[in-house]
Amino acid sequence: MITTPLTRWFDLTTPVIGAPMAGVAGGELASAVSRGGGLGMLGISGVHSASFVTTQCAIPAAEQLPFGVGLMAWVLADRPDLLEATIAAQPSLVSVSFGDPAPYVARLHDAGIAVAAQVNTAADVARALDAGVDVLVAQGTEAGGHTGHRATLPLLQEVLTLTDRPVVAAGGIATGSGMAAALVAGAAGVWIGTPLLSCTEGLASPAARQRILAASGDETVLTRAFDVAEGIAWPERWPGRALINDFSREWHGREEQLLDDAAARQRVVEARRTGDPADAPVYAGESVGLVTAERSATDVVRELDAAAEKALRAVPDLLA
Ligand SMILES: Cc1cc2nc3c(=O)[nH]c(=O)nc-3n(C[C@H](O)[C@H](O)[C@H](O)COP(=O)(O)O)c2cc1C
Known part of the structure; x- marks a missing residue:
């Protein structure tokens, strides 16, 4: 013990x-x-x-x-x-x-x-x-x-x-x-x-779990894009580590522009509602490749x- x-x-x-x-x-x-x-x-x-x-x-x-x-x-x-x-x-x-x-x-x-x-x-x-x-x-x-x-x-x-x-x-x-x-x-x-x-x-939703099981440890990103999209007042010094998805590929690093794009932000809000991991955040760390x-x-x-x-x-x- x-x-x-x-x-x-x-x-x-x-x-x-x-x-x-x-x-x-x-x-x-x-x-x-x-x-x-x-x-x-x-x-x-x-x-x-x-x-x-x-x-x-x-x-x-x-x-x-x-x-x-x-x-x-x-x-x-x-x-x-x-x-x-x-x-x-x-x-x-x-x-x-x-x-x-x-x-x-x-x-x-x-x-x-x-x-x-x-x-x-x-x-x-x-x-x-x-x-x-x-x-x-x-x-x-x-x-x-x-x-x-x-x-x-x-x-x-x-x-x-x-x-x-x-x-x-x-x-x-x-x-x-x-x-x-x-x-x-x-x-x-x-x-x-x-x-x-x-x-x-x-x-976690079944779709998020499937993404976790399939992801390798190379597929995470530390980003504020999801918080900006969802309008969550997270202090800037703590971004979130999530699985790379369609949304983060397009918007990570472009958070200032995202603030001016209501339609793009709505994609995340909607994906959260429907549970679509292509645009909704699936928060996960670098050890995710070991979760199989x-x-x-x-x-x-x-x-x-x-x-x-x-x-x-x-x-x-x-x-x-
Ligand atoms: C999906 C998810 C949600 C989290 N939510 C919180 C939270 O509500 N409060 C908190 O203090 N930490 C939160 N964390 C961070 C964890 O407490 C912890 O620091 C982290 O999961 C440890 O690293 P690991 O993911 O590599 O095991 C969250 C982490 C994940 C993956």
């Missing part, structure tokens, strides 16, 4: 956190990850209601499974109801990413809830530490969804020099050897999103853990 400060803190049997992924990670996916011995998280964005938070959190809670909730700082500024519903659901961990977590940490701590934050730069680390965040998540640019510009491994190494608090690695980790590498580098755990994208318990089968998230987590343990047991063989 692999034990780290993360497994001890949250009473897990493997140091794997199922990333909060808005639109994919609801209560069923979080439950399935936690059933595998990790900590499953729900992803909440500005499109969600407080009652969605309540009903989805009730799913793992009903089975007495540990769970977490991922919130976005820039969304919370106008949506305090999402924070209230989250606190009422009593998760073990809440992440407040993509913005300053400071206004929310004390409320969460007062409710007995540990706080994580994804960080993308050294400046983010200083801000998260000042805010009193308990777990830092070094999120590399390889990650699916919204992320920064620095790569996972150099970011992780630097974050580890800046704090003694547990640091979790996110972005591009999808195999047991990848997980072992992050742990050997000093991470207290891994935060996986892309490996869960085609899981049967997730909320539709499986239960419980199996994904268990197999990742077993393969990581095997890789860690082989580490001493490297020494003369």
Whole structure:
């Protein structure tokens, strides 16, 4: 069994956190990850209601499974109801990413809830530490969804020099050897999103799942084009990593012109409505080429853990 400060803190049997992924990670996916011995998280964005938070959190809670909730700082500024519903659901961990977590940490701590934050730069680390965040998540640019510009491994190494608090690695980790590498580098755990994208318990549409299964790791783009098209007020420093599709081929890098083209923007809105992955965003990270089968998230987590343990047991063989 692999034990780290993360497994001890949250009473897990493997140091794997199922990333909060808005639109994919609801209560069923979080439950399935936690059933595998990790900590499953729900992803909440500005499109969600407080009652969605309540009903989805009730799913793992009903089975007495540990769970977490991922919130976005820039969304919370106008949506305090999402924070209230989250606190009422009593998760073990809440992440407040993509913005300053400071206004929310004390409320969460007062409710007995540990706080994580994804960080993308050294400046983010200083801000998260000042805010009193308990777990830092070094999120590399390889990650699916919204992320920064620095790569996972150099970011992780630097974050580890800046704090003694547990640091979790996110972005591009999808195999047991990848997980072992992050742990050997000093991470207290891994935060996986892309490996869960085609899981049967997730909320992704069948068409999106098929695209995920078929895509290679060469087929992602880090772009603001979809956010501009959908009129979502994501801060510019966090573009989103998605599968390359017809829309991104045409509009990535031309976001200024897109602002003046209502018909082009409407293509994405319409594709979202109909679930057409040719124009709608399918957010996924660079490890997407390793996702080749539709499986239960419980199996994904268990197999990742077993393969990581095997890789860690082989580490001493490297020494003369
Ligand atoms: C479809 C999708 C949606 C995501 N939504 C959120 C979110 O709502 N909140 C959040 O903090 N991170 C979100 N992320 C980022 C993940 O938390 C995480 O950093 C990332 O998936 C880890 O890298 P990986 O995809 O390479 O495993 C999302 C990622 C994906 C792929």
